[in-house]
Amino acid sequence: MKKSRWLQSILQGGAVLLLGISLAQAGERIKDLGRFGGWRDNQLIGYGLVTGLAGSGDSQRSQMTQQSLANMLKQFELSLGPDQVNSRNVAAVMVTANLPPLLEPGARIDVTVTSIGDARSLLGGSLLQTPLKGIDGQVYVLAQGALSVGGYRYDSNGNMVQKNHPTVGQIPAGGIVEQAVATSFIRDNAAELLLASPDFTTAERIAKAINRTLGGQIATPLGAGKVRIWVDASTTAGAMDLLSRIESIEVTPDERARVVVNERTGTVVAGGDVRLSAVTVVHGDLKISVVTDYQVSQPQPFIGSAGEVRTVVVPQTRMAVQEKPLPGINLKGNSTIADLVAALNRIHASPRDVIAVLQAIRTAGALHAELVIQ
Incomplete structure (x- = not known):
């Protein structure tokens, strides 16, 4: 199994941890991809x-x-x-x-x-x-x-x-x-394999791998999350041996391209197959500062006007507008999320800016993955 590659970018105002998880990995055992029907707590x-x-x-x-x-x-x-x-x-x-x-x-x-x-x-x-x-x-x-x-x-x-x-x-x-729960894995000479992450491509790959390894057409995908396996239930030992062999077969699962964003922790997790189309990002920062100071006016009393002298609070407001230059980045087609975060790091983007840019790129149609915000 290939090692997952990771990139940690320390950005202005906080840290964004980007994890690029490669899905082009070695096969996983079928027992790690799902469970047989009837197997439950x-x-x-x-x-x-x-x-x-x-x-x-x-x-x-x-x-x-x-x-x-x-x-x-x-x-x-x-x-x-x-x-x-x-x-x-x-x-x-x-x-x-x-x-x-x-x-x-x-x-x-x-x-x-x-x-x-x-x-x-x-x-x-x-x-x-x-x-x-x-x-x-x-x-x-x-x-x-x-x-x-x-x-x-x-x-x-x-x-x-x-x-x-x-x-x-x-x-x-x-x-x-004190009492065992009755469990049946085989019904009508068939067992059902239920996938933990339903996917049509993965279900098809599992069925083909079982048929190729065991011979014949004993496995049939019934949907994205279920594969039916025909089992000779004449002997319990033979059925258990067949299910055990099926569990050890290795299959390369297929997953949707997905980017998971956690705004609270500043974490961005992306699969290794997440790609970006050619896109231009302009990052700007407009800062408006309004400060109000309150000063107390206390006039000195004088003869004949003691009842008309009062303390007055006088507000003094200062306003400042500061706009930073608009840095921009250009990403070529087939770029990765790691390339995007590295480019944002060069223009000193904050974690919140990184998440906002990802959302904008997804809306623009340049991010070809599902964006999950936690």
Whole structure:
């Protein structure tokens, strides 16, 4: 794979980082360009309690926490009403996780814990056993364990010290899979390859590469984002072997020419195949400065006119108009974005000017790429 070439231009008033990414690269594996239909994560969610907090949990105003704690104690034959529970060492939380495909019962996944009450910090807490359910209401994962917060918050006498975000934590490998998600990659003797970046040319190249490598006409593009592959599903081992061989086939993807501009950070990212037609750019700067000074007139009082003497504020305005010379640049046909930024650097253009010039060139029809402004 060829190295991406980059150009960093330090311009007047800030920095513009231009990245020219070459798309003329070696082939990518099909498994890096898309996924087979049925291969997807499943989002899980659950409600639980975090205990063991050092007085930083939910207050009595959080009635759901008191009710949840009372309900939990009933499982251990302790009958207490919500009004009899008073503890700031407990916090009500929501627990979320992503369940990857093909995980069998007993596998472990990471879970994220977020406070939903008025707890100040989850530092040092442990999550009690919490069932995580899918969209179908079934329990797929049980989560429990000590939280890793990565921050803290301490209050004392009205003073507060806080680092990062202490009301969100993680439990690495804190979820145990209880039920596998049924996944089917082959339906009606066919598998579908779904492209991560839909493109007609890439889909056609993938189908041709599969047919050329495996022989026959087993792959057919169904659109810009889907390729159907005929699979002999008589044996599971044979089908898995075929899909594994398909994943390792290398294909050179085709992408649209695109220029991404971030005005907040002054970053311009362009593909290596972005070209410019012959264009002339004139850069000018007209600066108008208006300054107003306020002076106070305080006359001295004199005999017989004390009631008529007043202090008066007198504004004095100065206006200056300054227009710099109009530098211009000429770009020949088939120039690149790097050539444009280098030319703008020579005339001391600011990052905002670079972005404005790119927009104007795109409007003029000389930029043959999609301009994405973030």
